[in-house]
Amino acid sequence: MNNNTSLIWNAILTVAVLVLFFLHFSGGKSSSFSGADSTGVQGRRIVYVQVDTLLKNYAFFDDTRKELESKRYQLENDLANRGRSLENEIQFFQQKAQTMTLDQARATEAQLGKKQQDLIAYRDRQAQTLAQQEADKNNELYDLIYKYIEKYNKDNEYEYVLGYSKGGGILFANSDLNVTQKILDGLNNEYKEKSKAGEAKKDSTAKK
Known part of the structure; x- marks a missing residue:
C-alpha cells in the first residue's frame, strides 16, 4: 500500500486546486459595497x-481520514496474514x-503458484477499491465545501472566495478578509x- 495516496494529501491538493471560487461575478458591482469584508481589488468583494x-x-x-486509515490498516493486516499463510x-x-x-510435487507447486497469483490479484483489487473510496471521499469533500460556500455567498454576494494556504500562490492576505471560521x-x-x-434513521431501522 502506498500511503502517499492517503486522503489528507489528496484532499489538500483537491481543495488547493480550487484556488479561486468565482461566484456571482458581475461587472456592475465594482463600487456598490463597503465595510471591512468588502475590501477587494478595484472594488471587487x-x-x-x-x-x-x-x-x-x-x-x-x-x-x-480516520475511517480510511482504519480500512487501510485492516487491509494491510489482512494481506500480511494471507501472505504468512501462503x-x-x-x-x-x-x-x-x-x-x-x-x-x-508438480501438482502442489502449481497449486501454490496459483495461490500466489490469486493473492496478488486480491491485493490489487482491494487496493483499487480503497483508492476509489478515497477518490469518492475527496470528491464528496470538494462538493460539500463548494456547495456550502455557494450557499453562504447568496447572502454575502462576494465575487471571489480565495483558497489561501502556506506555500500557495497568495503570499499575503489581510486578516480582515478571513472568513475561515x-x-x-x-x-x-x-x-x-x-x-x-x-443515526436517527439507523436507530429507527434497527427497531423495526
Whole structure:
C-alpha cells in the first residue's frame, strides 16, 4: 500500500486546486459595497478561506481520514496474514518435496503458484477499491465545501472566495478578509445535523 495516496494529501491538493471560487461575478458591482469584508481589488468583494485550517478542523474530513486509515490498516493486516499463510504452505512443501512423487510435487507447486497469483490479484483489487473510496471521499469533500460556500455567498454576494494556504500562490492576505471560521462553523453544523439524522434513521431501522 502506498500511503502517499492517503486522503489528507489528496484532499489538500483537491481543495488547493480550487484556488479561486468565482461566484456571482458581475461587472456592475465594482463600487456598490463597503465595510471591512468588502475590501477587494478595484472594488471587487473578496474574502479568503485558510485551506489548511479548514481541513484540520472540519469534522467530516477528520472522520473520513480516520475511517480510511482504519480500512487501510485492516487491509494491510489482512494481506500480511494471507501472505504468512501462503509462506508457511510453501515452506511445508519444500520440507516434504523429497517425499513426494514427481507428479505430486508438480501438482502442489502449481497449486501454490496459483495461490500466489490469486493473492496478488486480491491485493490489487482491494487496493483499487480503497483508492476509489478515497477518490469518492475527496470528491464528496470538494462538493460539500463548494456547495456550502455557494450557499453562504447568496447572502454575502462576494465575487471571489480565495483558497489561501502556506506555500500557495497568495503570499499575503489581510486578516480582515478571513472568513475561515464562519465557513468552518457552517460546514461543521451541517455535518453534525446530517450525522444526527443518519443515526436517527439507523436507530429507527434497527427497531423495526
